[in-house]
Amino acid sequence: MEQQVDALREEALALISAANSAALLEAARVKYLGKSGAVTALSEGMRNVPKEERPKIGKILNDLRAAVTGALEKSQARLLEAADSAAVAGLDLSLPGTFPAPGTLHPLTQLMDRAVQCFRRMGFAIADGPDIETEWHCFDALNTPPDHPARNEQDTFYLHDGRLLRSHTSSVQIRVMETTPPPVRIIAPGSAYRRDEVDATHLAQFTQMEGLYVAEKVTLGDLKGTLEFFFRELFGSGTDIQFRPHFFPFTEPSYEIDIRAEALGGEWMELAGCGMVDPAVFEAICKQRGDRVYDPDKVSGFAFGFGLERLAMNLSRIPDIRMLVENDLRFLNQF
Amino acid sequence: MNISLNWLRDYIDCQLSVPELEALLRRAGLEVAGVKKRGVSIEKVVVAQVLESVQHPNADRLSVCKVDDGSGQPRQIVCGAKNYKIGDKVPLALPGAVMPGDFKIKTGKLRGVESEGMMCSAKELQLAEDAEGLLILDASSVPGTELKNLFPVETVLELEITPNRSDWLSHVGVAREIGVFTGKVAQVPRPALPKSIDAAGHASIEDAGCSYYTLRKISGVNVAPSPQWLVDRLISIGLRPINNIVDITNYVLFELGQPLHAFDAGKITGGIRARGAIDSERFQALDGQEYHLPAGTLVIADDNGPVALAGVMGGEGSGVTESTNDILLESAIFDPSRVRRASRALGVFSDSSYRFERGVDPDGVATASARAVELILQLAGGTAASELLVAGSVPARHAVTLRHDRARALLGTELSDADIDAALQRTGLEKGLDGQWVIPGYRRELTREADLIEEVARVVGIEDIQSRAEGIFAQGSSADAAYDFTMALRRKLAGAGFHEARTGTLISANAADLIGPSVSLKNPFGDDQSRLRNSLIPGLLAAVVRNFDQGAKSIPLFEAGRIFNSEGEFQRLALVATGERQSPDWRGTDVRPWDAFDLSGLVVRIAGATIQPLTNPPTPFGAAAVAALNGKRIGIVGQLLPSVARSLGIDGALLAAEFDLDAWLAVDAREKTVSPLPKFPASSRDIAFIAQLALPYGEVQAAIASLNEPLLESVKLFDLFTDPKGEKIPAEKKSLAVSLTFRSPERTLTTEEVNAATDRIKAVLREKTGVDLRE
Structure with a gap:
């Protein structure tokens, strides 16, 4: 009996270890452990074993079954492992990926959003005004009466009803103060228009970011601190910033801001206009509102504005401003 | 405005680089918008006179010249130019001269003949961009004179002057400003002023547009070309010399900023009047043009009519010519807005109108006249009348009050009162009583406290103002909500593959008319x-065409922006797509073009909108559906008319959608609420049926929905088959298959329940849509 068992074990283990497919392994299992398998047949022979030998024979048979089962499991694991590695071995990851391309946000949108997020961190809310403006909102209320040398109708688009396409987003300052009592702390991203030939550096329509802060005791130091913080947030702490005295009818004192940053190509560029809100603007607002909440003796404020196109051009080294409105996918795909 | 540095140094000691x-x-x-340099700075370039010129023995193109270089010893030069003749005076670079490009002149042989220097062209001396042949010098030039003395180096600054600072429109004005910042005092010309007498009988003011008018008569002048120094000055700032009288008036204009005009006294009939033009009065100007003046245009007239467009341009008939003997020199103040209006109405712009528009210094009117007279007597001879004829009066200087505390508060500084006063004094303001500051005539734009505070900031310098980082809390606005909403949509669309x-x-107009009426x-x-866009679609179509022409295979674009119509401005979001939705790849994936369902599906996914087909789609849509959210229309989606695509040269379907962002935002659920996750399993049943080809799927959905089957969770179309050849199913039919999903939130459904519900759905489909169910 024991010899018989040894022979059977040897045969079964050899067959199982030689099985190189799941089918052969299953056939081996059936051959030994199946209902009419060899091991099963031996176990059934237990009935004829004398009672006193049963524990011994029983153990021998149990060991046999355990050995066969163990070998089967081991081979099964071996086969699975081989199949698994075969399944990934053929994966040629040098083949080009095929996921469909995602879309892109326009570079001006991306830049505008960076600027908006930065101003929001400083507590500015967004304000809005119409592109089609009245002369009053665009010029008169901004201390630029009809005969003012700074008021240039030739460069402004007019509608037949006398309204115009705003030549700057500063009109939003007026829109905001007309309807909102101080304090106001707003930015207004939007379009402005200039009646001019389009070329590599000029568009008839451009994107501006306007800002206004009016409250009690706002100083030139606030203006300086705010814009210095902003430009360094946007273009790096190493950004050089210069405020150069300038003239705008609606601010006094007025400055132009030149900045120099590695991100912008490392050259000085004229970037923004800013200044302390001119008292004449506050007076125009008071008159329009019919109250004195914007009395220039009670409140003060600063305003600023800058164009986004030239910034985007410097940031991304865009050689021609028209690329920003041509919407060529070969261009857009790079952002 | 061009400022010559040499000229500037007449008035200010300025050794700055x-x-x-x-x-x-x-x-x-x-x-400073630009810096231009003119003149010769090279050493050892002298005037030489050509004494003789013979053909070079060994070279056809060269000549051998003998020249007089002032040394008394004729010098031999080999030369390639042909534009000179014997006796001409030309520049000669002597051995040792270093020409531009570090080219050193040496004595040497040219084709075997010795040459002791090089005769130069204007280009070689960098006096001109491009010049052929030798520079032929003035016949009066003396041989041996260094060219650097003949063409002294002149630096010209191109300044951009802001409209508030008319005082900077002259050399003296700029010198004065340099003085403010260097502490040096500008030396302003102060000619002796003649006595003023009432101009009655000679000149009168009949229009408030002229507040002060002066005339001075100079008799017996000799009108001739100006001397070289004056010519050089005018040329250096870009002016064309005319004759000594006109040149002097121009010189004084650029020196002091006061425009002057010289009339030929012999051509003036009767008294001079500053008056408004009669409607359509004719005026022949110096520029040779005849103008029809709008009524009220401010003119200077004699008895025969206008002789000058006040402050803008003189008349042709009364101008100074070589035959002029006596002149009347006008120096006056004209109202800025009147000059501006006249100048704009007639399209005539001059250095004079530019200055009057911005305002001239009232205190400088008589000085400028006297300065010009001084120069005229010096350069053109003649005798000046001992008196200045005057009409009107010089406006008095005004005073402005400054509160030191206010200045400190606005600038955010702790400057002392004395610091503030010192800053204002540096700009030429005089301290009066009670915080009053008397404003000099050349700074009459300083009329308010704010203007003085600006001066303080300018003189002190913003560098010294302490930056401050503080502010209030800002409440979010409706514009913030709109911005965030739009930005989130932009990001979703970019994520969905749209650019x-x-x-x-x-x-x-053509592009706008594609949509409908527009504002022009x-x-x-x-x-x-010429039109304001009435939809974002035309602009996007232009972008599609551009990309299509560039060979782009798949063109999915979107834009968020404003549109305009007679009712106002509205925020829109639009999408267009054409070309390949799915591109082939190495797997062998099939190409599939963009179709209307890609776009309607996107709308459903991104907006959560429902799609309701329109029977009469608006142009340019050929087929379209309304996108609705919470029962409100928020936009339209569909396929554009094939004729539109064809007219743009686009092959294949052109899909578009446009949304009204204001309407969308108004119905968009700001806060999302979640549904509980199902606890019990779902059961599905697939049903298939044959329907008339024309039956809209929407009717199938509607029929099922009409049951209000409580257990039905969803209906999903998973197959749609048509057979135009009629082989498998009749050509006028279609086969549809939908998967019905049932679920109860309370229990696991039994087979009987699910089957019963499925049967009810089948029954309603048969009854309401007449389809044949395929069992």
């Missing part, structure tokens, strides 16, 4: 930008 000066001017608010475009507000511009810049 050009970059230092530029920095100083920028700090003062004067932007954001930015197209212009101004479009052509009164003064467009070209026909292709």
Whole structure:
């Protein structure tokens, strides 16, 4: 009996270890452990074993079954492992990926959003005004009466009803103060228009970011601190910033801001206009509102504005401003 | 405005280098747009006179010249130019001269003949960009004179002057500003002023547009070309010399900023009057043009009519010519807005109108006249009348009050009262009583406290103002909500594979008419930008065409922006797509073009909108559906008319959608609420049926929905088959298959329940849509 068992074990283990497919392994299992398998047949022979030998024979048979089962499991694991590695071995990851391309946000949108997020961190809310403006909102209320040398109708688009396409987003300052009592702390991203030939550096329509802060005791130091913080947030702490005295009818004192940053190509560029809100603007607002909440003796404020196109051009080294409105996918795909 | 550095140094001791000066001017608010240099700075280039010229023995193109270089010893020069003749005076670079490009002149042989120097062209001396042949010098030039003395180096600054600072429109004005920032005092010409007498009988003011008018008569002048120094000065700042009298008036204009005009006294009939023009009065101007003056245009007239457009341009008939003997020199103040209006109405712009528009110094009117007379007597001879004829009066200087506390508060500084006063004094303001400051005539634009505070900030410098980082808390606005909403949509669309475009507000009439009525511009810049866009679709279509022409295979674009119509401005979001939705790849994936369902599906996914087909789609849509959210229409989606695609040269389907963002935002659920996750399993049943080809799927959905089957969770179409050849199913039919999903939130459904519900659905489909169920 024991010899018989040894022979059977040897045969079964050899067959199982030689099985190189799941089918052969299953056939081996059936051959030994199946209902009419060899091991099963031996176990059934237990009935004829004398009672006193049963524990011994029983153990021998149990060991046999355990050995066969163990070998089967081991081979099964071996086969699975081989199949698994075969399944990934053929994966040629040098083949080009095929996921469909995602879309892109326009570079001006991306830049505008960076600027908006930065101003929001400083507590500015967004304000809005119409592109089609009245002369009053665009010029008169901004201390630029009809005969003012700074008021240039030739460069402004007019509608037949006398309204115009705003030549700057500063009109939003007026829109905001007309309807909102101080304090106001707003930015207004939007379009402005200039009646001019389009070329590599000029568009008839451009994107501006306007800002206004009016409250009690706002100083030139606030203006300086705010814009210095902003430009360094946007273009790096190493950004050089210069405020150069300038003239705008609606601010006094007025400055132009030149900045120099590695991100912008490392050259000085004229970037923004800013200044302390001119008292004449506050007076125009008071008159329009019919109250004195914007009395220039009670409140003060600063305003600023800058164009986004030239910034985007410097940031991304865009050689021609028209690329920003041509919407060529070969261009857009790079952002 | 061109400022010559040599000229400037007549008035201010300024040893700053050009970059230092530029920095100083920028700090003062004067932007230097450019720096031009003229003149010769090379040593050892002298005037030489050509004495003889013979053919070079060994070279056809060269000549051998003998020249007089002033040394008394004739010098032999080999020369290739042909434009000179014997006796001409030309520049000669002597051995040792270093020409531009570090080219050193040496004595040497040219084709075997010795040459002791080089005769030069204007280009070689960098006096001209491009010049052929030798520079032929003035016949009066003396041989041996160094060219650097003949063409002294002249640096000209191109300044950009802001409209508030008319005082910077002259050399003296700029010198004065340099003085403010260097502490040096500008030396302003102070000619002796003649006595003023009432001009009655000679000149009168009949229009408030002229507040002060002066005339001075100079008799017996000799009108001739100006001397070289005057010519050089005018040329250096870009003016063309005319004759000594006109040149002097121009010189004084650029020296002091006061425009002057010289009349030929012999051509003036009767008294001079400053008056408004009669409607359509004719005026023949110095520029040779005849103008019909609008009524009220301010003119200077004699008994025969206008002799000058006041402050803008003189008349042709009364101008100074070579035959002029006596002149009347006008120096006056004209109202800025009147000059501006006249100048704009007639399209005539001059150095004079530019200054009057911005305002001239009332205190400088008599000085400028006296300064010009001084120069005229010096350069053109003659005798000046001992009196200045005067009409009107010089406006008095005004005073402005400054509160020191206010200045400190606005600037955010702790400057002392004395610091503030010192700053104002440096700019030429005089301290009066009670915080009053008397404003000099050349700074009459300083009328308010704010103007003085600006001066303090300018003189002190913003560098010394402490930056402050403080502020209030800002409440979010409706514009913030709209911004965030739009930005989130932009991001979703980019995530869905769409590229954001930015197209212009101004479009052509043709493009706008594709959509419908539009607002037009009164003064467009070209026909292709004459309308305000009434939809974002035309601009996006132009972008599609551009990309299509560039060979783009798949063109999915979107834009968020404003549109305009007679009712106002509205925020829109639009999408267009054409070309390949799915591109082939190495797997062998099939190409599939964009179709209307890609776009409607996107709308459903992104907006959560329902799609309701329109029976009469608006142009340019050929087929379209309304996108609705919470029962409100928020947009339209569909396929554009094939004729539109064809007219744009686009092959294949052109899909578009446009949303009204204001309407969308108004119904969009700001806060999302979640449904509980199902606890019990779902059961599905697939049903298939044959329907009439024309039966809209929407009717199938509607029929099922009409049951209000409580257990039905969803219906999903998973197969749609048509057979135009009629082989498998009749050509006028279609086969549909939908998967029905049932679920109860309370229990696991039994087979019987699910089957019963499925049967009810089948029954309603048969009854309401007449379909044949395939069992």
